[in-house]
Amino acid sequence: MNGRTPLLSLREVSRFFGAVEALVDVDLDVHAHEVVALVGDNGAGKSTLAQIVAGVLTPSSGQLEIDGEPVTISSPSAANRLGVASVFQDLAVAENLDVTANVYLGQELSRRGFLREGEMEETTRDLLRHLTVRIPSVRTPLSQLSAGQRQAVAIARTLIGSPRIVVLDEPTAALSVAQTAEVLTHIQKLRDLGLGVILISHNLNDVRAVADRVEVLRHGRNNGSFAATASHEEILAAITGAP
Amino acid sequence: MNAIASARDLITRNLRQSGILVAFVAIVAVFALLNPMFLSATNLTNIVLQYTYILILAIGMVMIIVAGQIDLSVGSVVALTGAVSAVVVVKNGMPWWAGVLAALVVGLLVGAWQGFWVAYVGIPGFIVTLAGMLLFRGLTYVVLDNISISPFGKPYYDIANGFLNGLFGGYGYDVFTLVIFAIGVVGYAVAQWRGRQSKISYHQSVESMPLFVAKLVVVAAVVMWFAYKLATYRGLPVVLIILAVLTIGYTLVTQKSVFGRHVYAVGGNRHAAELSGVKVRKVNFWIFVNMGLLAAVAGVVYSSRMNAAQPGAGNMFELDAIAACFIGGASTSGGVGRVGGAIIGGLIMAVISNGMQLMGVSTSIQPIVKGLVLLLAVAFDIYNRRRAAALR
Numbered sequence: 001m002n003g004r005t006p007l008l009s010l011r012e013v014s015r016f017f018g019a020v021e022a023l024v025d026v027d028l029d030v031h032a033h034e035v036v037a038l039v040g041d042n043g044a045g046k047s048t049l050a051q052i053v054a055g056v057l058t059p060s061s062g063q064l065e066i067d068g069e070p071v072t073i074s075s076p077s078a079a080n081r082l083g084v085a086s087v088f089q090d091l092a093v094a095e096n097l098d099v100t101a102n103v104y105l106g107q108e109l110s111r112r113g114f115l116r117e118g119e120m121e122e123t124t125r126d127l128l129r130h131l132t133v134r135i136p137s138v139r140t141p142l143s144q145l146s147a148g149q150r151q152a153v154a155i156a157r158t159l160i161g162s163p164r165i166v167v168l169d170e171p172t173a174a175l176s177v178a179q180t181a182e183v184l185t186h187i188q189k190l191r192d193l194g195l196g197v198i199l200i201s202h203n204l205n206d207v208r209a210v211a212d213r214v215e216v217l218r219h220g221r222n223n224g225s226f227a228a229t230a231s232h233e234e235i236l237a238a239i240t241g242a243p
Numbered sequence: 244m245n246a247i248a249s250a251r252d253l254i255t256r257n258l259r260q261s262g263i264l265v266a267f268v269a270i271v272a273v274f275a276l277l278n279p280m281f282l283s284a285t286n287l288t289n290i291v292l293q294y295t296y297i298l299i300l301a302i303g304m305v306m307i308i309v310a311g312q313i314d315l316s317v318g319s320v321v322a323l324t325g326a327v328s329a330v331v332v333v334k335n336g337m338p339w340w341a342g343v344l345a346a347l348v349v350g351l352l353v354g355a356w357q358g359f360w361v362a363y364v365g366i367p368g369f370i371v372t373l374a375g376m377l378l379f380r381g382l383t384y385v386v387l388d389n390i391s392i393s394p395f396g397k398p399y400y401d402i403a404n405g406f407l408n409g410l411f412g413g414y415g416y417d418v419f420t421l422v423i424f425a426i427g428v429v430g431y432a433v434a435q436w437r438g439r440q441s442k443i444s445y446h447q448s449v450e451s452m453p454l455f456v457a458k459l460v461v462v463a464a465v466v467m468w469f470a471y472k473l474a475t476y477r478g479l480p481v482v483l484i485i486l487a488v489l490t491i492g493y494t495l496v497t498q499k500s501v502f503g504r505h506v507y508a509v510g511g512n513r514h515a516a517e518l519s520g521v522k523v524r525k526v527n528f529w530i531f532v533n534m535g536l537l538a539a540v541a542g543v544v545y546s547s548r549m550n551a552a553q554p555g556a557g558n559m560f561e562l563d564a565i566a567a568c569f570i571g572g573a574s575t576s577g578g579v580g581r582v583g584g585a586i587i588g589g590l591i592m593a594v595i596s597n598g599m600q601l602m603g604v605s606t607s608i609q610p611i612v613k614g615l616v617l618l619l620a621v622a623f624d625i626y627n628r629r630r631a632a633a634l635r
Binding site: 054056075076077080086088092093094095096097101105106107108110113114115117118157 | 444514521
């Protein structure tokens with residue numbers, strides 16, 4: 001698009017589940033300082049694509065590149081090492097743990113197997129401040145937070161290990177209007193921090209509010225790329241396949 | 244005003260934990276009033292000697308329950324490990340430590356076996372350990388050839404029945420016991436103080452100074468009173484040292500280590516844990532290996548206590564251990580529970596059993612009471628959770 005090497009690019013990525021073609025030859029580029037929205041109807045392959053980037057699924061064929069270098073992302077922790085962090089659809093947090101524990105889950109700071117709580121708390125507090133998230137305390141169990149606050153924690157946790165690419169799968173699906181607005185602000189903050197963001201959503205209003213570019217998937221294939229200024233109807237037509 | 248507010252905060256914040264502690268104190272008070280013998284040095288020592296193996300099992304069980312699993316086989320594993328130890332020590336005339344070692348190895352193998360089926364084959368722990376309950380009971384019969392083996396002899400017998408006494412001398416009481424407990428109290432105070440300081444340095448709210456000091460003084464007074472009781476009778480039971488080391492060690496592992504954090508994460512939201520890079524299978528495998536090891540420790544302690552290995556040993560121990568965890572605030576849906584809670588839960592069961600025996604309550608009534616206590620404890624837990632959900 002603008003001559004720079006994309007942070008992340010997918011080249012002709014396909015994924016089959018038995019005879020089902022979830023993704024067929026999909027291309028996608030994400031640059032730094034950019035929010036790319038991925039839209040499409042149910043079953044269009046959005047979540048499959050997110051899971052491939054996040055290392056939960058491996059592609060059946062095709063190539064992933066980070067900074068122009070071919071990579072294989074074989075597991076969520078491999079994705080973390082490559083600088084890819086993800087928030088999954090169904091509020092992927094542990095409600096019995098507190099904010100700090102969730103932010104650092106799976107990537108705890110430790111010395112000889114024992115947790116360095118103080119440092120983790122401090123970083124968590126800084127992260128939440130950067131994202132302008134309001135939470136009573138970094139020691140509050142998630143079960144005591146609202147759905148919006150939990151999603152904010154889930155987004156904050158992507159920033160651990162200073163990733164460069166963040167994948168958000170339906171981050172606003174379970175939220176009220178006010179909470180959605182808050183989460184969209186957090187997403188803009190991620191872009192301001194210089195990250196490349198893949199935002200998967202059903203909601204075209206959300207998408208048009210924050211995305212720089214909108215990519216449409218239909219039946220597992222690329223079906224159009226739009227600037228954020230494109231009209232609602234244009235995008236909708238690409239999603240539904242209307243002529 | 245401020246002190247009252249912070250006291251109330253302290254209580255509501257930890258209602259689940261402190262509620263159990265209050266219940267424990269109340270039960271002890273009731274039995275003490277009903278029978279003056281209850282708080283005697285002899286009886287307190289007896290409680291320690293009689294129920295340690297359940298508490299050891301409860302430590303491992305609470306980790307399993309927090310991870311969202313259950314282990315029904317521990318009673319049979321207690322029997323099997325005791326049996327192996329007896330064959331090594333009594334039949335083959337090997338030294339006591341060889342028996343202990345053999346029991347621990349068998350425990351680890353049993354744990355690895357069950358961990359494999361749960362973690363890598365994906366069979367629920369309930370089924371795997373139900374099978375294990377039958378399997379290891381049967382193996383116990385095979386190992387013992389259907390008969391009891393006894394006696395173990397002196398050094399082995401002292402694991403569960405021995406005392407450290409007279410090391411520093413004393414006048415009608417054992418100074419060594421008091422010194423050990425005093426060191427424990429000071430250590431506790433220092434740990435609490437450092438925890439409080441680090442909380443302050445990270446700008447967290449802490450209880451007010453007078454309340455903090457009052458808490459330490461009460462704990463110290465109760466502990467030293469208990470120590471004095473032990474010291475005036477036979478001194479420091481060896482099993483109490485084993486139990487204390489295990490309790491402190493496993494509290495640290497569950498609350499302060501990465502592994503412990505992952506156990507809670509797996510029990511709280513297995514899917515989220517997996518996506519976050521927690522190695523769920525590894526966690527599941529190792530909690531069962533650990534349970535096998537602790538069941539072996541309990542097996543050694545129990546066989547030593549009985550001075551024999553019996554085919555029917557450890558029957559129903561799993562239920563006592565599981566009950567201890569749930570009374571101690573563990574949640575049936577996983578993710579919640581503490582080693583300290585399980586210990587207190589186990590002590591509640593122990594005190595109720597012992598108190599009723601002391602009062603001559605008929606053996607038919609005792610299980611009825613214990614059953615009701617378990618039911619009420621879990622009802623209390625569910626009531627608390629509903630209230631917390633409603634507050635949100």
